[in-house]
Amino acid sequence: MKQILQSLKTGVTEVAEIPCPAVRRGQLLIRTTQTLVSVGTERMLVEFGKAGWIEKARQQPDKVRMVLDKIRTDGLAPTIETVFNKLDQPLPLGYCNVGIVMEVGGGVTGFSVGDRVASNGKHAEVVSVPANLCARIPDSVTDEEAAYTVIAAIALQGIRLVRPTLGESVVVTGLGLIGLVAVQLLRAHGCRVLGIDYDSAKLSLAKQFGAEVVDLSAGEDPVMAAQRFSRGRGVDAVIITASTKSSEPVHQAALMSRKRGRIVLVGVTGLELSRADFYEKELTFQVSCSYGPGRYDPNYEEKGQDYPIGFVRWTEQRNFEAVLDMLADSRLEVESLISHRFAIGEAEKAYELIANAAPSMGILLQYPTAEEKTEAALRQQTVKFLSPRQSSSQQTGVSVAFVGSGNYATAVLIPAFKQTGARMKMVASSGGVSSVHAGRKYGFEETTTDTDAVFADPEINTVVITTRHDSHADLVCKALMAGKHVFVEKPLCLTLEELEKIRATYVHLEARDNRPLVMVGFNRRFAPHIRKVKSLLAGVSEPKSFVMTVNAGAIPGDHWTQDKETGGGRIIGEGCHFVDLLRYLAGASIVTHTRVTMASPSSDTVSLQLEFADGSIGTIHYFANGSKAFPKERLEVFAAGRVLQLDNFRKLKGYGWPGFKHMNLWNQDKGQKACAAAFVKAVSGGEAAPIPFEEIMEVSRISILLAS
Numbered sequence: 001m002k003q004i005l006q007s008l009k010t011g012v013t014e015v016a017e018i019p020c021p022a023v024r025r026g027q028l029l030i031r032t033t034q035t036l037v038s039v040g041t042e043r044m045l046v047e048f049g050k051a052g053w054i055e056k057a058r059q060q061p062d063k064v065r066m067v068l069d070k071i072r073t074d075g076l077a078p079t080i081e082t083v084f085n086k087l088d089q090p091l092p093l094g095y096c097n098v099g100i101v102m103e104v105g106g107g108v109t110g111f112s113v114g115d116r117v118a119s120n121g122k123h124a125e126v127v128s129v130p131a132n133l134c135a136r137i138p139d140s141v142t143d144e145e146a147a148y149t150v151i152a153a154i155a156l157q158g159i160r161l162v163r164p165t166l167g168e169s170v171v172v173t174g175l176g177l178i179g180l181v182a183v184q185l186l187r188a189h190g191c192r193v194l195g196i197d198y199d200s201a202k203l204s205l206a207k208q209f210g211a212e213v214v215d216l217s218a219g220e221d222p223v224m225a226a227q228r229f230s231r232g233r234g235v236d237a238v239i240i241t242a243s244t245k246s247s248e249p250v251h252q253a254a255l256m257s258r259k260r261g262r263i264v265l266v267g268v269t270g271l272e273l274s275r276a277d278f279y280e281k282e283l284t285f286q287v288s289c290s291y292g293p294g295r296y297d298p299n300y301e302e303k304g305q306d307y308p309i310g311f312v313r314w315t316e317q318r319n320f321e322a323v324l325d326m327l328a329d330s331r332l333e334v335e336s337l338i339s340h341r342f343a344i345g346e347a348e349k350a351y352e353l354i355a356n357a358a359p360s361m362g363i364l365l366q367y368p369t370a371e372e373k374t375e376a377a378l379r380q381q382t383v384k385f386l387s388p389r390q391s392s393s394q395q396t397g398v399s400v401a402f403v404g405s406g407n408y409a410t411a412v413l414i415p416a417f418k419q420t421g422a423r424m425k426m427v428a429s430s431g432g433v434s435s436v437h438a439g440r441k442y443g444f445e446e447t448t449t450d451t452d453a454v455f456a457d458p459e460i461n462t463v464v465i466t467t468r469h470d471s472h473a474d475l476v477c478k479a480l481m482a483g484k485h486v487f488v489e490k491p492l493c494l495t496l497e498e499l500e501k502i503r504a505t506y507v508h509l510e511a512r513d514n515r516p517l518v519m520v521g522f523n524r525r526f527a528p529h530i531r532k533v534k535s536l537l538a539g540v541s542e543p544k545s546f547v548m549t550v551n552a553g554a555i556p557g558d559h560w561t562q563d564k565e566t567g568g569g570r571i572i573g574e575g576c577h578f579v580d581l582l583r584y585l586a587g588a589s590i591v592t593h594t595r596v597t598m599a600s601p602s603s604d605t606v607s608l609q610l611e612f613a614d615g616s617i618g619t620i621h622y623f624a625n626g627s628k629a630f631p632k633e634r635l636e637v638f639a640a641g642r643v644l645q646l647d648n649f650r651k652l653k654g655y656g657w658p659g660f661k662h663m664n665l666w667n668q669d670k671g672q673k674a675c676a677a678a679f680v681k682a683v684s685g686g687e688a689a690p691i692p693f694e695e696i697m698e699v700s701r702i703s704i705l706l707a708s
Contacts, residue, residue, distance in 0.1 A: 001378050003124035004347050004365075005090040005433065006045060013093070013351040015344065019381045019432040019449040021128040026304040028111055028119070028134055029103035031370075031378060035123045036096035036147040037363040040176050040243045040267070043354045045091065082411065089407070090437050096150045097121030097129070098143045099367075102375065107304060111136070118149035118320055120291070125344065125367055126378050128431070130301050132294060135320035138328040145327050147364060148181070148334040150291060152323040153316065155182040155241070158266035158288040159189070160314055162237045166190035169235045171226055171256060172211070173249050174242025174267055175202040177337060177362055182239055182266070183211045188331050194229045196222050201359065205336060226256035234258030234281075240265045247272040250285070257283055264288050291316035298558055337362040344368075381450040383432075385439050396684040397461075401426040401454045403475055404466035404489075405438040413466055413489065413521070414442050416676035425460050428453070451475070455482040462683055465489065469573060470566045473498035477505045480516050485683045487676070489521040491576050492700045494568040499700055506693065517689040519679045520696050522580040526671030526678060529652045532663055533637060533644055534585060536654070543615035544639040546585060548578045551626040551633070552604065569707050570604050571595075571622065576703035578620045579610070580691075583699055585637070588614040590698065595706050598625070608706055 003018040023029035101115045108131045111117070119134040121127030137146045155178045164170055168191050172179050175197035186193045187210045195206035196214045203213040214225040226235050238253035240263070247270035253263045254277035261281065266288045278285065293307060294300035294315045300307065307315050314322070326332035339361040342350045350363050400422045402409060406429075418424055424444045429435035432449045439447040448454070454463060455478050463479040465472055465488040473493035479486045480502075493499050502518075509515045524530060537544065552570065561567035583590060591613050598605040604624035611617050631648035643655040649668045654660040678690040 001125035001380070002344050003122065003433065004093045004344075006093050006351075007088075008045075008091055009088055011355075013348055015347050016090075016436060017383055018124065018436050019383050019447060020126050020379045021432050022381070022430050022449045022451075023103045023105045023128050024430060025106040026108060026302065027105040027128045027130050028101050028108065028117065029105070030097065030099040030117060030119060030121060030127050030129060030134075031102050031375070032097055032099040032121065032125055032127060032367045033369075034098045034143045034147045034367065035094050035121075035365045036151060037094070037123075037350055037354070037365065038096060038151060038177070039354055039360060039363065040178075041095075042093055042351070043357075044243065044268075045093070088437075088441070089410070090433060092122045092124070092431075092433050094123030094365075095120040096147055097123075097127055098137070098146045098149075099127070102126070102379075105131075116143070116146070118146045118324065120150050123344070123347065123365055125373075130304065132300055132304055132306060132315070132317050135317055135324055138324055141324055141327045144338065144364060145334055146324065148177070148327075148337070148362070149320050149323050151177050152181045152185070152326075152332065152334075153291040153319040154178050154266060154288075156185055156319050156323060157290065157292040157314075157316075158182065158239050158241070158264045159185055160292070160319075161264045161286050161288050162239060162262050164189045164191045164237060167192070168237065169194065169230045171196060171222075171229075171235050171238040171253070172206075173197075173222075173238060173240045173253065175199065175206050176241060176243070178266060179239075179241035180205055180209065180337060181332065181334070182241060183209045184332050185326070186239075187211070188326065192229070194226060194235070196225075202361075208336070209333070222252055223255045230256075230258065234261060237262040237264070240269060241267045243268045244270070246270050251277060254278055254281070254283055257281060260284070262286075292319040298560065298563070334362070338364060340364070341366060382446055382448040382453060383436065383439075384446045385444060396421045396423075396680055398422040398680050398683050399425045399460050400462045400464060401428065401457070401460045401484075402435075402438070402444075402464045402466060403428045403451055403454055404468075405429045405434040406466060408489070409464075409466035410434065410438045410441070412672050413464060413676065414438055416673045417464065417680065418442050419673060420677050420680040422462070422680050426454055426457065455479060455484065461485060462487070462680075468560060468566055469494055469568050473502055476502055476518070480505050480509060480518070483512075483516060485517045485519075485679075487519045487521065487679050490574075491568060491572045491703065492520050492696060494565075494572060494704070496701065496704055499697065499704065503697060514686075517679070517682060518693055518696065519682075519689050519691060520580075520700070521672075521675060522577060522584075522691060522696075522699070523671040523675035524577050524581040524649075525584040525691075526674035527649050527669055528665070528671070528674070529646050529649055529663060529669070530581065530585070530671065532652060533635075533646065536644065536657065536660060537585060537587075537637070537639065540639045542640055543612075543617070544586065544637060545616070546582045546618035547621070547636040547638075548582060548618070549621045549634045549636075550575075550578060550623065551628075551630050552622055552624050553626065553628055553632075554604070554624045570624075571606065571608075571707035572703050575606075575608065575620065575622050575706065576699060578622070579608070579703050579706070580699045581635070582610055582618040582620065583612075583695065586612040586614065586616045586618065588612040588616060590702050593702055593706055610702075 006013045116137040117134045119129040121129045170191045171194045173196045193211040195211040198217045214220045259281045263285045299305045340363045427435045427444045428448045435447040462485040465475045592611040594609045596607045608620040635646040637644040642657045646652045652663040
């Protein structure tokens with residue numbers, strides 16, 4: 001199927017061939033009929049992509065500071081590589097979609113196959129969208145009209161924050177699509193509306209919708225015009241739907257407002273606010289968030305947990321429904337806002353129009369009908385890139401499939417496995433976009449959104465799992481039962497029950513001549529500095545003391561890794577690395593373990609104590625309350641009157657260590673490439689796994705217990 005992607009590195013927009021997405025629990029699979037290009041938002045993205053490196057940096061000074069901190073702690077080369085990988089990720093465009101439900105995901109109620117729905121789906125022939133971001137379209141509303149649902153909901157949410165009452169005077173600054181919809185919705189509320197813009201065509205439309213207007217291109221003074229419009233009292237409210245770097249729209253809004261007036265920012269402006277503007281009038285200023293309550297809340301959008309209507313009357317989905325009702329009753333007119341129509345195959349022309357700032361309003365993209373393209377053709381879940389002869393070296397005998405192609409996989413693990421000379425056979429993802437990017441970039445033969453195809457392919461003998469943590473255990477077991485070797489990015493699993501299931505599956509395969517290998521991406525033990533530490537400790541027979549300090553940094557509580565069901569929390573998700581590292585260096589089993597946690601709000605700040613069977617002890621300080629300017633990881637080893645100190649996997653120093661003083665690397669090396677190479681070597685040579693299975697199970701069990 002076709003989907004529109006944009007490069008943030010170059011600004012180039014393309015219509016790419018993408019596998020049909022898999023429908024997930026809580027989502028609807030939708031065949032698209034129309035999408036609306038959000039000219040303001042999508043023009044900003046195109047312009048950012050086409051900007052040079054210096055201009056990109058100027059637009060994101062906070063990101064520049066993060067990059068400088070990373071250079072100081074990790075080195076120049078890894079930082080540049082991280083930045084380039086981030087910008088290299090293709091961006092799926094669009095958020096105003098209309099289509100027909102093809103399939104209903106598990107747990108979804110209120111929708112059926114065949115329903116026409118409006119959603120925030122992308123510009124793609126098929127989209128998979130959470131049910132709470134979809135609304136059924138009334139029969140009397142056309143697909144073209146319904147394409148404006150999401151844009152109109154953005155305007156509606158801004159109006160709800162303004163809380164207009166009958167007869168109030170309201171200014172709308174910026175008469176793009178959102179502004180012109182806002183004019184109509186305010187008029188429907190019984191408000192008097194003053195529209196402000198430079199564009200005479202947009203001003204004409206605003207007049208048509210019942211607003212008085214101010215033409216900035218003619219030199220009209222908006223503040224004086226607002227004073228006249230409000231009969232000298234000052235306007236009751238201002239809704240800013242403009243897009244500009246200037247703070248002038250906010251300043252003007254304050255000047256034209258009455259005492260205790262309301263200002264709501266829906267668009268994007270500068271925010272250099274003057275206290276004097278707001279102080280004397282006691283003005284309120286608020287930024288509106290997208291379509292309404294529920295936006296960016298994973299419990300609402302991803303898990304489908306609706307807000308009780310008695311407490312939250314208007315969620316984003318209910319705002320969609322309100323807009324569709326307005327369209328059905330002809331109280332909202334959008335036909336006159338349509339300026340261009342393009343078939344999806346000609347979408348590049350639409351973006352050329354946007355990039356050249358040619359006059360345009362509502363740009364609709366139209367998609368093939370069922371007669372023009374069958375459902376079977378749309379549902380193709382595999383896209384081929386290369387034939388086996390064209391793909392990379394196959395001398396290792398290792399044929400790899402990746403399940404998951406997120407940031408870490410594409411930036412670190414996939415290139416690490418490609419470097420080993422393994423055959424890059426297939427890459428899978430649920431949405432298709434990231435796997436297509438990875439497939440093209442790293443020479444995979446094919447990409448798919450059908451995970452089962454990975455396990456069914458007889459040419460694949462090795463599966464690398466890099467999905468979200470809650471799926472690891474099930475995928476590991478499926479791969480083992482299919483006779484595939486498994487490399488799973490940490491953690492192995494989230495619960496003791498899942499751990500036992502993996503053990504049982506592995507034991508069940510014991511009778512096989514070539515039982516598959518299981519490997520977890522505990523890469524720190526493969527880092528060159530750690531190998532050196534291990535060799536130095538080999539001559540020490542007495543117990544050792546280890547102190548591992550991790551300046552982990554804060555992660556928002558609503559991030560998926562913090563969700564106990566999905567990510568398992570940070571001790572399972574990342575802390576397991578350091579449990580494994582100390583277990584490896586001690587060379588002995590962990591016999592006791594304890595955890596001390598800082599009180600909320602820093603519950604991610606913990607100290608873990610480990611005691612080993614040989615009498616060694618270890619402490620892991622996993623801290624989320626430090627500065628990013630400080631190096632992330634530091635290891636100290638005390639043994640036999642000597643000390644080793646490793647600073648962020650770049651500098652290793654020895655104190656009192658005969659024959660060893662230091663080992664320095666210019667750039668950080670945490671052992672990711674060596675970890676992948678060791679696994680591929682074991683698979684290729686029929687050797688034992690680089691980390692013994694029972695050791696993996698021990699570290700995983702301890703990590704789960706420490707996280708509980």
